[in-house]
Amino acid sequence: MDGSIKKRDLLANVEIRHLVALETVVETGSFVQAGVALGYSQSAISQQIAALEHAAGLRLLVRPGGRKPVTATDAGERLLRHARRASAAMRAAEADLHALAAGDAGTVRVGTFQSVGVRLLPGAMRRYVERWPDVEVRLLEAGYDEELLTLLERGDIDIAFVRENRDPTFEQVAVLSDPYVLLAPADSELARDGGAVRPREIARLPLIGYRRSTEGAEAILRSQGLDPEVVFRSDEGGTVQGLVGAGIGYAVVPLLAVETSSEVVILTVADMPPRRIAIAWHVDRPPTSAARAFVQIVTELGAEIESGYAHGVSVDSSRRRRQT
Known part of the structure; x- marks a missing residue:
């Protein structure tokens, strides 16, 4: 049980730096490393934590000594949730001010994921550079939606490609409905x-899946009561496609991620809902005009790609399946 200090109603006087110190000590497991990360001495970090514990009226950290990491007590974990939200809000506020100062120039920071970078992002970047040559676009790739949404919430990026969701924290514009293919x-x-393949047939194949079983087509198959056999896992699109070409297995992937290859055939998947891609931003941080222009270009290009999807999968003279 947490050791109790004398309780006082002093949390209203806590400063952001105290909360950031708590967050960083728990992340690094060390007062010394927290000081290095924040540019303070170890004693300054200790003073900030002591002030926070005094205000909270509870012990917030377990200090085992030696080389064992410093950890949060139960009370510390609870306060840490609020600390993270507060520090994220301050980062977002700083991002708001930078965006306001930048106006139509400056930088647009875009969060993205791997498959968007295969076909959608390069074309969008070419058009954007032509129309907005004075704006710098910084790209940050992450593996999963929650990482991108966290970056948006903290203000580390301005807009991000994500799967459509109903989170009220973010506004979003639909970009593309991306079908799964085998x-x-x-x-x-x-x-x-060469025919369309159904989920029950797919579940009987040796599959190459994502590292997380909760992602992509595997999650859809499992939601339908199927138990697919996964022989290898990778989030690297080139690796997945290369292993399929080598005969190691099959893979169900979004069409947007596929690159044509003579060693791989692309087959239509029936009865599987598509992946819906959107571009999102924080509701409290409307995009600048430069960021809105990027959103417009992306939605234009997404509509063009989706229009091409309407032609389906055709067969060429070499019996290789491709998207026309």
């Missing part, structure tokens, strides 16, 4: 047959 080795029976 990648099959070119010499496989499925590739020769």
Whole structure:
């Protein structure tokens, strides 16, 4: 149980620096490393934590001594949740002021994920540079939506590609409805047959899946009561497609992520909802005119790509499946 200090109603007098110190000590496990990260001495960090514990009226950290990391008590964990929200709010406020000062020039910081970078992002960047040559676009790639949404919430990025969601913290504009396809080795029976493949057939194949079983088509299959066999996991699109071409297995991926290859056939997947991609920003931090222009270009290009999807999958003279 947490050791109790004398309780007083003093949390209203706590400063952001005290909360940031708590957050950093827990993240680094060390008063010394927290001081290095924040530019303070160890004694200054200790004083800030002591002031915070005095205000809270409870012990917030366990200090085991030696090389063991400093950890949060139960009370510390509870206060840490509020500390993280407060520090994120201050980062967002700083981002607001920078965006206001930048106006139509400056920098647009865009969060993205790997498959967007294959076909959508390069075209969007070319158009944006032509129309807004004075604006610098900084790209930051993350593996999963929650990482990108956290960066948005903290104000570390201005806009981000994400899957459509209903989180009221963010506003979003639809970009693209991206169908799932099955990648099959070119010499496989499925590739020769060339027909649409259904979830039950897919679940019987040796699959190459994402590192997280809760992501992508595997999660959809499991939600339908199917138990797919996953023989390898990777979040690297080139690795997945290369292994399919080598005959290691099959992969269900969004069409946007696919690059044409003579070793891989792209097959239509029936009865599987598409991945819906949006571009989002924080409700409290409206995009600048430069960021809005980026959003407009992305939605234009997304509509063009989706229009091409309407033609479906066709067969060329070499029996290789491709998107037309």
